[in-house]
Amino acid sequence: MNPLLAVHKLKSHLQAVWQSPDRLGARRMLGLSCIFFSLLLFFSLHRYFTFYSSYDHGLFNQLFWNNLHGHWFQSSLTSGNSVESLQDGVIPRVNFLHLGQHFVVDFLLWLPLYAIAPHPITLTVLQVGLMTIGGWLLYSLARCYLSPERSLWITGSYYAANAVIAPTLANFYEHCQIPLFAFGMLLAFEKRRWLWFAAAIVALLGIREEVGGMILCGFGLYLLSSRRSPKLGVALCAIAFSYVALVTNWILPQFSTDNSRLYLATRFRQFVQSDNPSTLEVLWGIVTHPIQFLSSVFWPIDRRIAYLLRHWLSLGMISALSPATWVLTSVPLLSLFLQSGISALSISLRYALVVVPGLFYGAILWWAAHPQQFTPKFRKGWLMGIVLSIVLTMTSNPNRAFSWLIPDSIRPWVYVSLPQQWHHAQAIQGVLRQIPDRASVSATTYLIPHLSSRRALLRLPARSIWDDRGQLLESDYLVADFWQMLQYQPAFKEDQTALARILPLFDEAIGAHLYGLVTVQEGVVLLAKGQPNQAAALQQWEQFRQQEPLQPFAR
Numbered sequence: 137m138n139p140l141l142a143v144h145k146l147k148s149h150l151q152a153v154w155q156s157p158d159r160l161g162a163r164r165m166l167g168l169s170c171i172f173f174s175l176l177l178f179f180s181l182h183r184y185f186t187f188y189s190s191y192d193h194g195l196f197n198q199l200f201w202n203n204l205h206g207h208w209f210q211s212s213l214t215s216g217n218s219v220e221s222l223q224d225g226v227i228p229r230v231n232f233l234h235l236g237q238h239f240v241v242d243f244l245l246w247l248p249l250y251a252i253a254p255h256p257i258t259l260t261v262l263q264v265g266l267m268t269i270g271g272w273l274l275y276s277l278a279r280c281y282l283s284p285e286r287s288l289w290i291t292g293s294y295y296a297a298n299a300v301i302a303p304t305l306a307n308f309y310e311h312c313q314i315p316l317f318a319f320g321m322l323l324a325f326e327k328r329r330w331l332w333f334a335a336a337i338v339a340l341l342g343i344r345e346e347v348g349g350m351i352l353c354g355f356g357l358y359l360l361s362s363r364r365s366p367k368l369g370v371a372l373c374a375i376a377f378s379y380v381a382l383v384t385n386w387i388l389p390q391f392s393t394d395n396s397r398l399y400l401a402t403r404f405r406q407f408v409q410s411d412n413p414s415t416l417e418v419l420w421g422i423v424t425h426p427i428q429f430l431s432s433v434f435w436p437i438d439r440r441i442a443y444l445l446r447h448w449l450s451l452g453m454i455s456a457l458s459p460a461t462w463v464l465t466s467v468p469l470l471s472l473f474l475q476s477g478i479s480a481l482s483i484s485l486r487y488a489l490v491v492v493p494g495l496f497y498g499a500i501l502w503w504a505a506h507p508q509q510f511t512p513k514f515r516k517g518w519l520m521g522i523v524l525s526i527v528l529t530m531t532s533n534p535n536r537a538f539s540w541l542i543p544d545s546i547r548p549w550v551y552v553s554l555p556q557q558w559h560h561a562q563a564i565q566g567v568l569r570q571i572p573d574r575a576s577v578s579a580t581t582y583l584i585p586h587l588s589s590r591r592a593l594l595r596l597p598a599r600s601i602w603d604d605r606g607q608l609l610e611s612d613y614l615v616a617d618f619w620q621m622l623q624y625q626p627a628f629k630e631d632q633t634a635l636a637r638i639l640p641l642f643d644e645a646i647g648a649h650l651y652g653l654v655t656v657q658e659g660v661v662l663l664a665k666g667q668p669n670q671a672a673a674l675q676q677w678e679q680f681r682q683q684e685p686l687q688p689f690a691r
Contacts, residue, residue, distance in 0.1 A: 578594045
């Protein structure tokens with residue numbers, strides 16, 4: 137054979153393979169995922185470096201940091217946010233076990249990665265990365281039923297979903313593992329890779345005590361109702377129920393009563409009378425209060441409809457027409473609808489992620505059954521839904537990720553410009569650099585993530601802590617960003633409350649010579665225990681204290 141002809145044929149074959157629909161769809165999917173990862177990582181890092189990351193990001197970083205140093209699942213920040221500290225008045229301790237609040241054993245999977253770069257930023261990269269990889273698995277799952285083109289639309293809808301973008305731009309949370317393990321489980325099921333299927337179920341359950349169980353139970357109900365695999369469906373429901381019951385009723389109480397007193401007793405108060413209920417008591421309360429059950433499910437109806445519409449928007453609203461979607465999402469949605477308070481039905485918070493796997497798997501199944509609906513007219517409407525989802529997500533300023541662009545409040549006006557944010561961030565960094573790495577610290581909320589790689593850290597106004605030797609200590613340093621509180625207190629009650637509690641504490645600590653002023657930079661104040669006041673810092677403090685907004689807070 138002519139060598140030139142052979143080379144030409146090989147080149148033509150490789151071009152055909154490279155330009156095949158499968159390859160083209162995969163390349164476009166990777167392009168979408170790169171855009172998603174790059175943009176969300178950029179905005180997440182900007183949020184961190186401008187000090188908009190908050191308490192929980194620091195809590196989980198301290199958890200990873202303690203795990204890395206052999207203090208398994210211990211956190212002083214969890215202790216400060218526990219029921220014994222918040223309600224019983226118990227002083228926080230450094231060796232409090234987070235497993236009493238949430239059973240987050242999957243964190244051990246990511247500890248080797250964290251060990252390479254033990255820093256709060258690592259958790260930010262991990263969260264964005266896991267959410268991005270979830271889109272890869274979703275594309276592979278869609279390809280089990282759909283063409284590359286429709287699979288790409290499904291994946292694009294995922295990356296544009298409010299319930300995906302907003303939680304990714306938040307503090308690090310265990311929920312960021314949901315797309316990876318849930319879509320991985322569904323893909324293993326479709327491919328009949330049973331070993332991987334079992335491994336994915338174990339990983340899914342290990343995310344958090346109730347999260348994996350809700351998703352697994354929804355999938356089990358789908359297998360049962362669709363008659364695809366009734367026996368497996370029953371088995372999955374039994375595994376999900378047994379796991380949640382075992383962990384919440386036996387394992388978590390071994391560490392603390394936080395899960396029952398702090399979460400179940402408050403979020404499901406309408407169904408239980410006890411201040412320390414178990415999940416079984418909550419379930420029994422739901423069964424025996426049918427009127428209250430129906431009221432919680434459907435009322436207020438406008439909030440529930442709005443919540444569902446925001447979920448469906450990026451998928452072109454076809455989820456409302458998909459019976460499989462309703463079954464798959466039934467358990468997660470029911471759990472959210474039955475909870476009291478407003479956070480459960482916030483599309484921008486992490487809780488919305490429990491609905492995502494069933495929502496997108498149901499959409500795949502619907503398109504597999506209705507391929508004729510993929511018309512140019514519908515694609516135009518679908519694209520509008522994707523664009524609108526992105527616009528609504530950005531304009532809602534989820535987790536203050538876009539506060540540099542969008543005001544946090546109109547009346548009263550609260551807006552911190554991009555130059556202001558970075559200028560103030562530099563002042564904060566200059567203050568924080570003066571705190572030794574091993575010192576115990578009490579800090580305001582938005583400073584906590586940057587100080588969380590240490591054993592003893594509390595949120596002001598708390599400053600007393602039990603150390604590893606059982607000794608009661610006062611924090612070595614107190615640091616507060618009063619500038620941030622002053623910017624946001626006109627519109628936000630939590631900042632008003634923090635200012636009213638922390639400013640008198642600093643006046644008292646300075647006046648009684650318990651702590652000395654180290655530095656004051658742009659409203660960021662650092663005190664050190666047992667040290668004299670620095671003359672320049674004291675003068676700056678007096679000048680700062682004369683500001684009119686601070687006058688209502690008497691010394």
